Amino acid sequence: MALCVLLLVLLCVLAASRPPRQLPLSCTVVQTEVFCSDLALHSTPQDLPQGILALDLSRNQLQNLSQETLAFHTDLHRLNLHANKIHFIQPGLFAGMTQLKILDLSRNHLSAFAVHKTKIGPLGSVESLDLSSNGLYTDMTDYFLSDSPSLVNISLSGNSITKISSDAFRGSLSLRKVNLHNNVIMEIEDGAFDSLDHLSDLDLSKNSINCITDFNLYNLKSLNLSQNSLEMFQSSPSDEISQLVSLDLSQNKLPLLPLIPRKNKLEYLDVSRNQIQSVNVTGTYSGQIFFLCTCLAQPPSLTKHHTCFHHLRYLDMSYNNFQSLPECLFYTMLSLEVLNISNNCITSFSLSRDLLPKVRILNLSENSLQTFQITQKSLPSLEELYLNGNTLTTLDFNTFQSLPSLRLLHLQQNDLQMCPQNILDDFGSCISFESVSHLEYLDLSENNIQRIPAGAFRNTPLKHLDLSLNSGLTLHRDSFSGLENSLVHLYLNENNITVINADLSSLTNLKYVDLSTNQLTTLPRWNRESSIESLNLQNNNLVTLDYSTVLALERSLKTLYMGSNPLSCCSNLPFLHMLQRSEVVVPDIEAVTCVYLEDSEPVKIEKVTQEMCQNLENGSVNVIMMVVAALVLIVMLILLIKCCQSRKRKRSRSYRA
Numbered sequence: 001m002a003l004c005v006l007l008l009v010l011l012c013v014l015a016a017s018r019p020p021r022q023l024p025l026s027c028t029v030v031q032t033e034v035f036c037s038d039l040a041l042h043s044t045p046q047d048l049p050q051g052i053l054a055l056d057l058s059r060n061q062l063q064n065l066s067q068e069t070l071a072f073h074t075d076l077h078r079l080n081l082h083a084n085k086i087h088f089i090q091p092g093l094f095a096g097m098t099q100l101k102i103l104d105l106s107r108n109h110l111s112a113f114a115v116h117k118t119k120i121g122p123l124g125s126v127e128s129l130d131l132s133s134n135g136l137y138t139d140m141t142d143y144f145l146s147d148s149p150s151l152v153n154i155s156l157s158g159n160s161i162t163k164i165s166s167d168a169f170r171g172s173l174s175l176r177k178v179n180l181h182n183n184v185i186m187e188i189e190d191g192a193f194d195s196l197d198h199l200s201d202l203d204l205s206k207n208s209i210n211c212i213t214d215f216n217l218y219n220l221k222s223l224n225l226s227q228n229s230l231e232m233f234q235s236s237p238s239d240e241i242s243q244l245v246s247l248d249l250s251q252n253k254l255p256l257l258p259l260i261p262r263k264n265k266l267e268y269l270d271v272s273r274n275q276i277q278s279v280n281v282t283g284t285y286s287g288q289i290f291f292l293c294t295c296l297a298q299p300p301s302l303t304k305h306h307t308c309f310h311h312l313r314y315l316d317m318s319y320n321n322f323q324s325l326p327e328c329l330f331y332t333m334l335s336l337e338v339l340n341i342s343n344n345c346i347t348s349f350s351l352s353r354d355l356l357p358k359v360r361i362l363n364l365s366e367n368s369l370q371t372f373q374i375t376q377k378s379l380p381s382l383e384e385l386y387l388n389g390n391t392l393t394t395l396d397f398n399t400f401q402s403l404p405s406l407r408l409l410h411l412q413q414n415d416l417q418m419c420p421q422n423i424l425d426d427f428g429s430c431i432s433f434e435s436v437s438h439l440e441y442l443d444l445s446e447n448n449i450q451r452i453p454a455g456a457f458r459n460t461p462l463k464h465l466d467l468s469l470n471s472g473l474t475l476h477r478d479s480f481s482g483l484e485n486s487l488v489h490l491y492l493n494e495n496n497i498t499v500i501n502a503d504l505s506s507l508t509n510l511k512y513v514d515l516s517t518n519q520l521t522t523l524p525r526w527n528r529e530s531s532i533e534s535l536n537l538q539n540n541n542l543v544t545l546d547y548s549t550v551l552a553l554e555r556s557l558k559t560l561y562m563g564s565n566p567l568s569c570c571s572n573l574p575f576l577h578m579l580q581r582s583e584v585v586v587p588d589i590e591a592v593t594c595v596y597l598e599d600s601e602p603v604k605i606e607k608v609t610q611e612m613c614q615n616l617e618n619g620s621v622n623v624i625m626m627v628v629a630a631l632v633l634i635v636m637l638i639l640l641i642k643c644c645q646s647r648k649r650k651r652s653r654s655y656r657a
């Protein structure tokens, strides 16, 4: 009661003290830097110390930018005006700020200023200018950039620019980095970037450009043209060395590969999500047909019509319409480390020679692969191989043994079978995973695999093995022998298995086991050596759990999934005890039910008590006793009646006599 009154008084006081006046100003001053963001300010507070070097006024209500609004601070090096409502800037304001290097004007209303065709005046010392999200459109940039000789970085992203005119950047010749992301650029006039000798980074992503011809920005290091409507990318014919390191052409409409400058240092090329069908290249060099790849038996002599990719490290060609990839495409790719060709229509991948010496990651997932053929010496550095989502049925049985660095292998969603034990010949219809010297991760789910023979993974240091979704899979007692000290994760879910006859108890490192959605009636045997931490038994046919296994698991188990099983309540009391007293978490506890008697309603496992089972027992004892008592009574009754009758008869006999 007293607390209530106190609270009420407090609320009243608070309400009364909430004034309609401005919030108290509280900029934070840290040495020469002042932070005033989010304070609903209309101008800079007057009482700030002089000589500050950095002023953050972001997310306020500034509208008209003048000497007064900035409280005559002219020594600033950095000024942040992001997210205000600035629609006017006093011309020449920044001419007086001779130290200003970084100016952030993003997310304001500067198109309202630019429509008056007024220039903001010289930005003599500014090196970095952010004009993003200001509603600026074509040619408006000139009012900001016409006199900015020191400008190095400019961001114009998130505006409405449709055209880059040839003189757009003539007042800012020091530019190195230009960000035009997310505009509606359809046209770039000839020479627009030509005078920018230092330009190294150009972001034109998310625009509406549909064609680049005569690309000749040889000093550029990074070009981003992702998310445009490009149907052509062609470099000008020249022997000048291009400095381009990164080229992103993803998410366009290219029907052919881009024509890259002949002499290049390209390391990163992304042409994913286009409509490329073959390794043919867009166009020609000065009328001469250009070959990306001359398909000779021997490496081609690198004529001047040949583009080399000696520096390329990352190549993404995923989500296109490639049907095949001639191996000559890779002849010059001696540095390639990541190759992504997933989500195409490739039916066959083969390397007949020692190519791609440095490739670490090869992504061939989601194609229509029927063959994958490599020789002993190809792909010596390959660590991760993605072959999932193909139609592989046959592979050379020792394909993976010839990949000395292979660590991770995705083969899910294919149609592979495993070779019977000790196969030495190539039957062409099965695959072996014995002695893949560095393989730690293997996914064989959804393959229709019939059986896992004894020692199938011997001498392969697997930590993670996924065999799920192979309906009807049969295991051998020694299927996992050889994995005793390595295997940590094992997936056997959705296999319609009735009994796990493989020996899992010898897998001493096994921590995560998924046996869900099978037809199991008993748990696999585990002993006290087991270190299972997470066990999924959901959706099986388990009625009674073996007490000794429960005891063995209890030591290490942390998480248990148990829902959707026809458990019996009273025959699993030790197990229920374990759940109730130990630390085991049962995430699906809501779905774990059991039944007391065969035809009774399932009850939630949390509600089961020992007493109920005892009562049930006592109850049945009572019934039996009652039945027995009733029987005894009846017998006695019958005896009594008979006795009486015989007496009567005797009496009547004597009467007759």
Ligand SMILES: *[C@@H]1O[C@H](CO)[C@@H](O)[C@H](O)[C@H]1NC(C)=O
Residues within 6 Å of the ligand: 064, 065, 066, 068, 088
């Ligand atoms: C901005 O402020 C200046 C001086 O404080 C004034 O002369 C000018 O008219 C104002 N402009 C706008 C658009 O409000």
Ligand SMILES: *[C@@H]1O[C@H](CO)[C@@H](O)[C@H](O)[C@H]1NC(C)=O
Residues within 6 Å of the ligand: 102, 127, 128, 152, 153, 177
């Ligand atoms: C320009 O941008 C680059 C890359 O984001 C950055 O490292 C550099 O510090 C920026 N320069 C200035 C002056 O802001």
Ligand SMILES: *[C@@H]1O[C@H](CO)[C@@H](O)[C@H](O)[C@H]1NC(C)=O
Residues within 6 Å of the ligand: 181, 205, 206, 224, 225, 226, 227, 246, 248
């Ligand atoms: C190119 O721009 C897109 C869109 O902004 C971005 O997602 C992508 O990471 C950029 N590419 C590179 C290589 O930086």
Ligand SMILES: *[C@@H]1O[C@H](CO)[C@@H](O)[C@H](O)[C@H]1NC(C)=O
Residues within 6 Å of the ligand: 277, 278, 280
């Ligand atoms: C690729 O080029 C070859 C030889 O010039 C030509 O025969 C073939 O039709 C071209 N393919 C495509 C898809 O343009």
Ligand SMILES: *[C@@H]1O[C@H](CO)[C@@H](O)[C@H](O)[C@H]1NC(C)=O
Residues within 6 Å of the ligand: 318, 319, 340, 342, 343, 363, 365, 386
């Ligand atoms: C393989 O490529 C596909 C699409 O190109 C991508 O979604 C997937 O994440 C890639 N795999 C890896 C492991 O990078």
Ligand SMILES: *[C@@H]1O[C@H](CO)[C@@H](O)[C@H](O)[C@H]1NC(C)=O
Residues within 6 Å of the ligand: 272, 316, 318, 338, 339, 340, 361, 363
């Ligand atoms: C292609 O695969 C690489 C490596 O696996 C990955 O980094 C990249 O994101 C993938 N590309 C796409 C478009 O998913």
Ligand SMILES: *[C@@H]1O[C@H](CO)[C@@H](O)[C@H](O)[C@H]1NC(C)=O
Residues within 6 Å of the ligand: 471, 472, 496, 498, 519
């Ligand atoms: C699972 O196995 C049973 C026999 O044990 C069989 O009747 C049933 O069709 C199998 N289910 C599937 C999906 O293979």
